[in-house]
Amino acid sequence: MESRVVQLPTKPRPQDTLGRPLHDLRISVMDRCNFRCPYCMPRETFHEHYRFLKSSERLSFDEITRLTRLFVQLGVKKVRLTGGEPLLRPNVSELVGELTTIDGVEDVALTTNAVLLAQHAAELKANGLHRITVSVDSLDPQIFKQMSGGFAELERVLEGIRAAVDAGLTPIKINTVVQRGVNDHTVLDLVERFRNTGVIVRFIEYMDVGNRNHWSLDRVVPSRELLARIAERWPLHPVRENYHGEVAERYAFDDGAGEIGFISSVTEPFCGACTRARLSSEGVFYTCLFATSGVDLRTPLRSGASDEDLLALIHDTWTRRADRYSELRSSLTSREQPLKKIEMYYIGG
Ligand SMILES: C[S@@+](CC[C@H](N)C(=O)[O-])C[C@H]1O[C@@H](n2cnc3c(N)ncnc32)[C@H](O)[C@@H]1O
Ligand code: SF4
Numbered sequence: 001m002e003s004r005v006v007q008l009p010t011k012p013r014p015q016d017t018l019g020r021p022l023h024d025l026r027i028s029v030m031d032r033c034n035f036r037c038p039y040c041m042p043r044e045t046f047h048e049h050y051r052f053l054k055s056s057e058r059l060s061f062d063e064i065t066r067l068t069r070l071f072v073q074l075g076v077k078k079v080r081l082t083g084g085e086p087l088l089r090p091n092v093s094e095l096v097g098e099l100t101t102i103d104g105v106e107d108v109a110l111t112t113n114a115v116l117l118a119q120h121a122a123e124l125k126a127n128g129l130h131r132i133t134v135s136v137d138s139l140d141p142q143i144f145k146q147m148s149g150g151f152a153e154l155e156r157v158l159e160g161i162r163a164a165v166d167a168g169l170t171p172i173k174i175n176t177v178v179q180r181g182v183n184d185h186t187v188l189d190l191v192e193r194f195r196n197t198g199v200i201v202r203f204i205e206y207m208d209v210g211n212r213n214h215w216s217l218d219r220v221v222p223s224r225e226l227l228a229r230i231a232e233r234w235p236l237h238p239v240r241e242n243y244h245g246e247v248a249e250r251y252a253f254d255d256g257a258g259e260i261g262f263i264s265s266v267t268e269p270f271c272g273a274c275t276r277a278r279l280s281s282e283g284v285f286y287t288c289l290f291a292t293s294g295v296d297l298r299t300p301l302r303s304g305a306s307d308e309d310l311l312a313l314i315h316d317t318w319t320r321r322a323d324r325y326s327e328l329r330s331s332l333t334s335r336e337q338p339l340k341k342i343e344m345y346y347i348g349g
Contacts, residue, residue: 013075016287016321022075023275027064029092030084031281031346035113036149037137038214039177041345043149045212058281061091063301065098070311071277072104074318080109084281084345087116093123100128109133111175115153117160121167132164133173138183139190147183161199173261174201178221191230195257202248202261209289209344223262227251230260269326277318280346285314288323291342 015021032052036043059067068079079099086092092110100108109131110124117134124132136157137147144154164172174194178184187203194201203226208215230236231251239250239259247270248261264270278286283298295317300310 014315014318016318018272018322018324020273020275020321022071022277022318024078024080024277025068025071025076026080026082026276026278027068028083028279028281028346029064029081029086029095030058030089032088033083033085033113033345034088034115035085035151037147037177038149039147039179039206040209041149041343042212042214046345053282058089059279059283059298059301061095061098063283063298064095064279065102066307067279067283067297067301067310068099068105069102070307070314072102073311074315076277077104078107078109079105080111082111085113085115086110087112087120093120093127093129096124096129097127100130107131111135112160113148114157114160114164115151118156118163121160121163121169125167125169129169131171131173132169133175134161134164135175135177136161136190137176137178138186139193140183140186143183143186147177147179165199170198172199174199175204175263176201177204177206178226179206179219180221181219184221184226187226188230188233191234191260195234195253198258200259200261202263204263205266207265207289209342212343217266220266222267223249223264224267227262236260265326269324271324271326274323277314280342285317286342287317287321289344290326291323294342 013021033041035041036046068076081092081096083089089095096108096110099105107130108128110129111133112135114134114136117132134157136144138144139154141152141154145152161172174190176183176187176190178187190201203223205223206215206220227236234257235254236251237254239252241250248263250259250261252259278289279297280286280294283296283301284294285297286294295313297310297313300313
């Protein structure tokens, strides 16, 4: 393990130009995926000859752990492992074990499509993983297949969720991307399936991340519309946020059957409370999901930079941060739209 970490308690916690502190770190541990969800990694682009990173180009576990320690010194308390598909990264549980023992890390979570979860759930729990989020877009096998890009693995995903419950990785959250005319007519089935189970379904508005998913506003189902549809069947009431900056708006069933959430980055942007930094699999630090560029941390890491140098780089990048893309989205003309946004699979969802 790296032992070059220095404690710099006097280093001030940075705030960005809009007064937002650094609190969460999302780490993409793997750029590859075993799905080809058309809204994320459409097959026509991410075909069999697509050049993904070589393993030597991805940050090693030691490098990720070292950087995480530094981010923690600057305020990070929550870490989420994502991708691509994080369970495709060999031995990812070992990384979980390293991250959960860092002083100051209060929460380590992982987002997965769950195809490989049944075989990893117990090991992830044993290594200290606190929480897991599983992506499931529909319980209709045909629609599931369409939205995962042709992989008919719904049963394996549901098995993965059961294994996570058995392993005690609770409460489990489900992420469901909703697209008008694709799966919006199946959301009630999802809600019904997970009511009374402790599993929390969160509906995500289809976002214009990257440049390759052919996003259009008329494919977005506003959360307000979905909420009304669900509440008509099962009355709901709002629940206070768990912590400042929580991305999902929470609603509980009046009959006590649990809760659901809505992530409305398109119709109700939450940039003002965004405290998230992102690290790509090859070590580029991004300050926004909709960024067009980031800061390379791998080169200095691999050419002998000290912890002080890296801390200064991260600190300065954060203090210069002015991103608020989701708030600006609707006011940008097409010429002002960023030309080359980073893709979700690469930056980590
Ligand atoms: C990029 S994935 C990575 C982790 C894992 N492969 C999974 O699917 O859970 C993280 C989350 O981003 C969501 N996502 C991907 N593209 C999206 C888009 N265009 N709009 C909204 N959510 C998206 C996925 O549904 C998933 O819940
Ligand atoms: S959303 Fe997740 S499962 Fe789907 S293609 Fe993207 S990274 Fe893979």
